[in-house]
Amino acid sequence: MIRKRGSQKKVCGNPMSVYRYHLQFEGKVSPQDEMGEQMGIEAEAKVGPGLDAAIGAEGAQAKFECLVMNNMDGSFTLQGEVILAGGLLAISTYRPSSLEESPDPAIQRGTAECRIDSGTGSFSGADGTVTLNFTVNEDARFTDLQTGLIFVG
Numbered sequence: 001m002i003r004k005r006g007s008q009k010k011v012c013g014n015p016m017s018v019y020r021y022h023l024q025f026e027g028k029v030s031p032q033d034e035m036g037e038q039m040g041i042e043a044e045a046k047v048g049p050g051l052d053a054a055i056g057a058e059g060a061q062a063k064f065e066c067l068v069m070n071n072m073d074g075s076f077t078l079q080g081e082v083i084l085a086g087g088l089l090a091i092s093t094y095r096p097s098s099l100e101e102s103p104d105p106a107i108q109r110g111t112a113e114c115r116i117d118s119g120t121g122s123f124s125g126a127d128g129t130v131t132l133n134f135t136v137n138e139d140a141r142f143t144d145l146q147t148g149l150i151f152v153g
Contacts, residue, residue, distance in 0.1 A: 016153035019123075021055045021084070023047065025064045025144040029136055032067065039068040041080070041142055054086030054122040064146065066091075074098060078112060082130060082148065087121025089150065091130050099136070106138045116150060127151045 027043025043064045047056035056062055066080025075096035082089040097112040112132040119126030128151045134144035 016151060019052050019054055019148070019150040019152070021051055021062075021146075021148045021150075023062055023146050025062070025142070025146055027064070027142045029068075029140040029142050037070050039070065041066050041068060041078075043142055043144060045146070047085075052086075054084065056085035060085055064144065071096060076112075078114070080114075082146070084123070087119055087123040089119050089123055089126060089130065089148070090117045091115065092117055102135065108136050110134055110136070116148075119150070119152070123150060123152055125152055 023045035025043035025045040027041060030040045030042075032038040032040045041064070045062045045064070047058060047060045047062055049058045051058075062085075063083040064080065065083075066078045068076050068078045070076050073096075075098050077093045077096055079092045080090075082091060091114040093112050094115045095113065097110060099108050099110040102109040110132075111134070114130045114132070116126050116128045116130060128149045130146060130148045132144050132146050134142060136142050
């Protein structure tokens with residue numbers, strides 16, 4: 001069964017809203033300590049057409065901010081926030097992720113699977129996942145094709 005974005009489904013008698021988004025965030029990576037063990041990311045995305053108002057109207061800005069903690073084995077974890085029109089999603093990785101070389105020596109690529117830890121506004125009580133599929137270039141420019149699946153209810 002296919003449902004519209006933000007559609008409601010009854011689960012155990014309670015209405016359940018499901019939101020989906022796919023946004024391209026662009027921003028910068030900045031060191032947060034002298035050792036390079038923690039990195040901050042700040043990025044923005046322009047919302048496209050066809051998404052639920054809780055994600056944002058076409059042309060609205062969404063924001064992504066996180067703190068990346070690099071591990072000794074080359075993996076990393078992150079904690080951050082996705083700020084959408086309807087509220088904020090607090091996210092964190094649920095398993096270590098990694099950054100690796102790409103065919104272009106000036107670009108590194110990586111992925112991270114995050115759980116939604118909490119939400120505010122339209123996303124109060126949210127559960128779900130956010131997946132990051134990103135690159136970082138030699139100028140510390142960050143580009144992320146981010147997909148979110150949000151359950152509220």
